[in-house]
Amino acid sequence: MSVIVIGGGPAGMMAAIAAAERGKSVILIEKNERLGRKMYISGKGRCNLTNQTDIKNFLEQVVSNPKFLMSAIHRFSPAATVDFFESKGLSLKTERGGRVFPVSDKSADVIDLMVGLLKSNGVAIKTSETVKCFHYSQDKIRMVITDKGDYQADSVIIATGGVSYPKTGSTGDGYTLAKSLGHTVIEPKPALCPILLQGCYDTSGRLIDRLQQPFPEGLSLKNVEAKITVHDTVLHKEFGEMLFTDRGVSGPIVLSLSSKMNRMNFSNLVFAIDLKPALDEKTLDARILRDFEKANNKQFKNSLADLLPKSLIPYIMKLSCIDPEKPVHSINRAERKALVEILKNMKFPVKALADIEEAIVTAGGVSVKEINPATMGSKIIHNLYFAGEVLDVDALTGGYNIQIALSTGFLAGNKAE
Numbered sequence: 001m002s003v004i005v006i007g008g009g010p011a012g013m014m015a016a017i018a019a020a021e022r023g024k025s026v027i028l029i030e031k032n033e034r035l036g037r038k039m040y041i042s043g044k045g046r047c048n049l050t051n052q053t054d055i056k057n058f059l060e061q062v063v064s065n066p067k068f069l070m071s072a073i074h075r076f077s078p079a080a081t082v083d084f085f086e087s088k089g090l091s092l093k094t095e096r097g098g099r100v101f102p103v104s105d106k107s108a109d110v111i112d113l114m115v116g117l118l119k120s121n122g123v124a125i126k127t128s129e130t131v132k133c134f135h136y137s138q139d140k141i142r143m144v145i146t147d148k149g150d151y152q153a154d155s156v157i158i159a160t161g162g163v164s165y166p167k168t169g170s171t172g173d174g175y176t177l178a179k180s181l182g183h184t185v186i187e188p189k190p191a192l193c194p195i196l197l198q199g200c201y202d203t204s205g206r207l208i209d210r211l212q213q214p215f216p217e218g219l220s221l222k223n224v225e226a227k228i229t230v231h232d233t234v235l236h237k238e239f240g241e242m243l244f245t246d247r248g249v250s251g252p253i254v255l256s257l258s259s260k261m262n263r264m265n266f267s268n269l270v271f272a273i274d275l276k277p278a279l280d281e282k283t284l285d286a287r288i289l290r291d292f293e294k295a296n297n298k299q300f301k302n303s304l305a306d307l308l309p310k311s312l313i314p315y316i317m318k319l320s321c322i323d324p325e326k327p328v329h330s331i332n333r334a335e336r337k338a339l340v341e342i343l344k345n346m347k348f349p350v351k352a353l354a355d356i357e358e359a360i361v362t363a364g365g366v367s368v369k370e371i372n373p374a375t376m377g378s379k380i381i382h383n384l385y386f387a388g389e390v391l392d393v394d395a396l397t398g399g400y401n402i403q404i405a406l407s408t409g410f411l412a413g414n415k416a417e
Contacts, residue, residue, distance in 0.1 A: 002027050002124075003416045004144045004153045006131050007174065008035035010402050011388025011409035012159035013114045018413025019157075020121035027151055028123050029144070031130040031169055035118075036111035038161065038168040042402060043099075047107035050081040050406070051399040052098040058403070062395040063191070063259045068368040069393060069404060072376065076410040078403055088113055099399050131173070133180060140383045141181075155383040155416040157376075159409060162362025162389040163188050174390035175365065182380045184367040186392045189262040190359035192401075194250040195271055197348040202319040203338040207349070215244040216311040225277040226253045228261050228350075229270045236260045239277060248351070255360065256396045258353055262363050269350040275308070275343045285340050292328045300326045307343075316342060361401050365392040376412035385412040 005016040008030030016028040028035075039047055051058065055073050059066040076084075082100060086092055090113050091103040102109045118125060126148075134156070135143040144151045160174030175185045199207045200215075220243040227237040242251035249271065261269065276284050288307070295303040301324035304313045317324045320339045322331060356362065366386055370379050378384040388405040395401050 002151065002153060003155050003157065003413075004029065004151055005157045005159060005413075006144070006177070007159035007161060007388070007390075008032065008125075008127070009038055009159060009161050009388060009405065010036070010114075011161075011390075011405035011412075012157070013118060014406045014409030015157045015159055015385075015387050015413035015416070016123045017114065017117050017121060018410050019416050020118070020123050020413075022414065024154075024416070026121075026123045027126060028118065029126045029129050029131055029146060029151075031128065031173070033128050035115055035125070035127065036107075038165055038170060039111055039402075040107045041165070041168065042107060043101060043399075045107055046101050046105045047110045048099050048101055048399040048402065049085065049092070049110060050078040050100045050403040052078060052082070052094045052100055058400065061398065061400045062393065062404070064363055064392055064394050065368050068371070068373045069407070071374045072404075072407040072411045075414075076407040078399075081403060081406055085110070085113065088117065097398055131177065134177070136181065136381065139381055141381060153383070155385065157385040157387055157409075157412045157416055158366075158390055159387040159405075159412075160390050162365060163356055164190065164193075164359040164362045164389075166357055170362070170389070174386075178366045178386070178390070181378070181384060183370055183378065186364040186367055188356060188362045188364035190353045190356040191259040191262055191363035191394045192255040192360035192397055193258045193356075193358055194245055194354040195248050195254055195258055195261075196351040196354060197248040197271060198351045199349060200315075200319060201347045201349075203321050203341055208319065215315055217244055217246045219244045219309060219311050220251070221273070221275070221309070221312075223277070224253075225274040226257060227272045227274070228257050228264075229272055229347075230268045235264075242273075247354075248348075252397060258359075259361075259363065259394060259396060261350075262353055266350045266352060271348045271350050273346045273348075275346065281340050281344060284343060285336060288336060288339060292331065295328050298328055300324055300328055300331060303328045316346075319346065360397070361394050362389055363392075363394045365390050368392050375415040376408055377415060383417070385416050387412040 002025040003019045005028045020026045130147045134141045158174045161170040163172040225239045228235045238253035240253040242254045319342045376385045387408040
């Protein structure tokens, strides 16, 4: 009789380690040929383990069901995560925004350490093995059935992840298993993903077809403010870096906005960029006037080099509706106002979010209303627990999602009986 952990990502490995350290007999089942497949690519291969912040700020970065996570984060906090890995011999460093990485910048070092802890604590690791179903009675799982064998269970922890990056094994298996046991699954949605755009409005309100006039793919913008609006009302905004893609926009602030809008109706949503958020309209107009005075004898198309990235200038000219050949000294106040408007509020109607397979994490999952937040235990099946991305919890970028996996895994592993 054992604690059976299904899923060998950060949540599953931590759950298995925690249960084994309590003296439990633990079997960890993973359908991939090796553990931690998604962790290998996290943080661009560097593994952003957590964020060096306090619990209050941490929970403010959680988009879905932050209150549900209070017990788990208090039980195994970001500080506890740093202590855990450093005490086991992994050197860590903290970078901009509180992001914590291994000093080596290698995800493999994090995974190797966790796999080593599993082995040293006697966890039986079953890779390339897929859980098919359960035998259960009297609200308890009695046996876990896989494609290679049957395992009797004292308790079961499902930590199979979501449906983002399916090549890493996140294909929604946990949702199917949870549903088979009577659990509700909130519809999965992409989170932390690119935003796809339909086009861009010029200052006359005309929609410029983005397929005919694509923005320069790969163009990165720094210190800009991006907003999601509906009928000119700002719903969400972020400041920082973004970039244009072949179909829309991506980058840190775009990823954060995608997580905040993934349950909305996209029909009236607009993605807007303030290219000069540090300047109000009056100050920006004065800045443009100075630039025009410097370029007094030049054409409009040659006057914006000090203000904008070179590759963006043709698009700003088109959207401002000012003739590119017009001499700067002939541009009137109304035209300058139009230029300021487009620089402060460049608007793109939203088409959709990128496919969930492209998302960094999955929003949605097993309903937390059916989970005891103090134990991660099911309220339906008495010896069933959940951990990690399979739950309806997700957070912004910066190490928060792996921390959620570690915290919920630690709690589940410590409560599984």
